[in-house]
Amino acid sequence: METKVVLLLGLLAVCGLSQASDVPNENQLPKFCRTSDCPSYQLVKKYDNFEHRQYEETRWVTTSLEQDFLGFGMVKSFRRLFSYINGSNSEGLKINMTVPVVMYMPLKKPPAGNSTMSFFVPHEVVNPPKPTDSEVYLERSPAASIYVKPFGGYAISYTYAKQAEKLAKELRALGLQFDDAYYKSAGYNAPFEIFNRHNEVWYKAL
């Protein structure tokens, strides 16, 4: 009897896993996050060229993004955030690097605000310490329904912008409602990682 139950549970577990692919459950983060902590989500629906995901509530540490053609502004913003996780905070706490690095890109102004860069605050940091740099701040994102277009290779701002345009077209073609006031880019790799690079663009579903 007991053996049968165990077998059945085992079978259920195997079925559950084979169905999962890159869809995380409570104890499993998406494969493309590799060894880093990252936000978890439920796959709502997989389309040909994009996915609909339901994300958990997340916390982020954010700074403004100075955009310029050469990307120096981006490096500055990255350094500010890196400094926060490297101990420039009220507790001198070192926080592990996470993924993705997210950039908020307004498409309309004024109401869509300024562009920003954010690091995900890992699950293990329950009470994130205050940043010491006045240009860095903590944010909470409520649980959200997001359309995500994943793509590979090295991505620069231009690449993300083009992919966002494509995603917007695909969403409109299917009559899916989304907030077109901004998109977010999500990068999952350090520059030195050459293979299996994973990038995404996000639109908030309405």
Ligand SMILES: *[C@@H]1O[C@H](CO)[C@@H](O)[C@H](O)[C@H]1NC(C)=O
């Ligand atoms: C991180 O902080 C340590 C001191 O705790 C410092 O020696 C190191 O240079 C910092 N790293 C970066 C990349 O800022």
Ligand SMILES: *[C@@H]1O[C@H](CO)[C@@H](O)[C@H](O)[C@H]1NC(C)=O
């Ligand atoms: C930070 O990452 C390392 C290596 O992945 C891991 O061993 C460690 O537990 C993490 N730190 C915390 C506070 O979880």
Ligand SMILES: *[C@@H]1O[C@H](CO)[C@@H](O)[C@H](O)[C@H]1NC(C)=O
């Ligand atoms: C955008 O940036 C400008 C210049 O730094 C600032 O004056 C303005 O308050 C910012 N707007 C928002 C919505 O944060």
